Amino acid sequence: MPRKPPSAAPPDLRPEAVVSGHKAREHEVLLSTITPMFGGSARPAEVDLAQPVSARTVRGHLRFWWRALNGGCFGSLPALFKAESHIWGSAASEHGSPSRVDITVEPLRPAPKLSDKDLRHLAAEEGVAYGGYGVFDRGRALVEGVSRFPFKVTATCDDDLWQRDVAPAIRAWTLLGGVGRRTRRGFGSLRQYHEERALFGLPEDAPHTHRYSMLPATWLVGPAQASSEKAWFWILDKFKAQERRGPKPRGRLASPVVVKAVADPRATAPERQTFWPVAFQFRAPGGSRHRIDQVWRGLTAAEGLRRVTIGEFHD
Template identity: 35%
Template sequence: MVMRKLPRGEGGGELLPPPVQPQLNRRVIGGKVVPLVTQVRSYELITPLFGGGVEPGETDPVTIIRGPAIRGQLRFWWRACRGGRFNGDLAAMKDAEDKLWGAASTERKSMPSQVQITVEVTNRGWEEQPFERRARPSSGWRDLAYAAFPLQGKDEEAPGKVRVGVTFTLLLTYPKSQQEEIQAEIEAALWAWETFGGIGARTRRGFGALKLVSVDGRPVTPPGVDEVEAKIHEGLQKHVVSGTWPAGVPHLCLNPRMKVTGRYSDPKAAWEYLVKCIRDFRQSRPGASPRQPGRSRWPEPDEIRRLTDCRCDRHAKPLSTVRKFPRAAFGLPIVFHFKDEKIGDPYDTILQGRDYERLASPLILRPLACADGAVGLAVILEGTGVAVLPDGLILRKKEEADISWPVEATIEAHEAQKIPPLDGIPDVLQAFLKEL
């Protein structure tokens, strides 16, 4: 796909499309004039926007923030909050979702959304390049490089860019006649999206984090640092239903596994802390230094050496006797690269589901802006993770997909005692929360 270019005016400058001016108080539906409820919500992004355009991972030069992308986010968070009331019935949940947020219409069935979404970008911000050539972090990105690694660029490919300082307005309209029926549903999706979600790619690692600035022109003051956790629990009690979600549907619960950090001066500082914590936890190495990174204290490297029967002399003695891949808990796929491949260590391998290559991380990390600074938030979504993969995991050779081995990720209590980063806790994500 070729990235769209902005049209040029007579003087050579970029021409932006005029803002959409929707009818705010009524809409014609089925030949009838229907009164509408309208709400205008203004946002700023407190972390950079990663992608967000029509091409994955790239910022669109015309539509920085797209209405369909926001609709997709609201659908996801609606399911995360309200999907429990369908007693595990996926079809019933999907039907209710389509009635609210819309679906592709057919000749027999029209499924327009009851909620119309219009986006106006009020500040396009500016571009930043997190990495220089050869994957060296740019100024101001050293502590965030771990979260931004997909932007490094490969070989002669130029490093990717993000957009900083973006603000936008979201206009929501829906039929007034159905206000009582659907307002609570919309409010739940908005609250969860604003609290846990974001815009663009890699929102689960903090990119595109939102701050609600105003509603219908009235400024919104965020809670203070000491109030954040209580406010989140208040929102969970109000918006999350108790019940049974369909299998494999990521969702919130009334008492989630969650951690809120202490106060930081601004959202970037809180985000840097979260990224540093997950980097240090996932890359746990004793006595590591830039020149001598040391060997991992996780079991995966030694197990890959066993499976591939590749081991350089300096790694002849294994450090781990656990034959599992616990870091799959953070999401898939995982690419394992050994720097000593040329002297005997294994070739590149990929850890993935047997039938599903990708699995989104259940762990969400993001900063939250407060009235008196900022905090970092970590929350674990339920109903997702490696445990829901129907046919388990495989480790396969990167260059030859037909060479693979079945592997396991779930850690038993006695195995957790042998993996130093877990400190005896078999739940990998819970062990991480303990480190925050």
């Protein structure tokens, strides 16, 4: 005998009821993709047009960028894991804990699927085909994709947690990460609306940041472009040209380098939108550092790129 659906409506949940034990409230962030996004759904090589970005995906990105920003503040991996679990939650176990941050994602309009013509246009760009390894093969797309679409991320947590941990993770994700496949090569890049901070550096009124909590990094910035696609194509072409120059030693040369277009948050009106082609290097210790620097020196020699150094490297 089939079950009868309940007749009573579910109760309204207040933010403080979702994240119990804290004075929680909703913090909304409006985001939009600025380059094509491929994949990203539960099914390989497909896009969920109804919900192209899931709350679980966003939570995973924010956990990753929280670790990247705060890893140097802890003396050991267990201490880092304990702090991460306290904020973002952990699986049920002896030391399991619920998350203090509830994430919801709401698409603001349907994500337009890329047509065959759009895919051929992208595949014709040499830099995109090179950066999209695994997405494109011999001029055809292997994965479904969508063009620009806006969505809203709502983080329910207390104000202190938002300012100290969640908002910085969101900013790092939007500047350096993305959604879907091949985000290190600029696919699925994001822009955050109403972001008033400067594109580079920290505002003067920012709270003191421990020197080890900022990843030592270098930005390579190209000329401003009116189109995010043009900025993305430009930096991919420069990156591919460098990889073409002579034999390279074996190893993951490009793994610490992110190549993408970044929206300038200071330009809010549509007629003043500005995008910057940016390459970003994670300077990691270890034997690969010398090989990484070889690639980086070549990139800096590319015409139109200027270097912006953030932080210093500490062995």
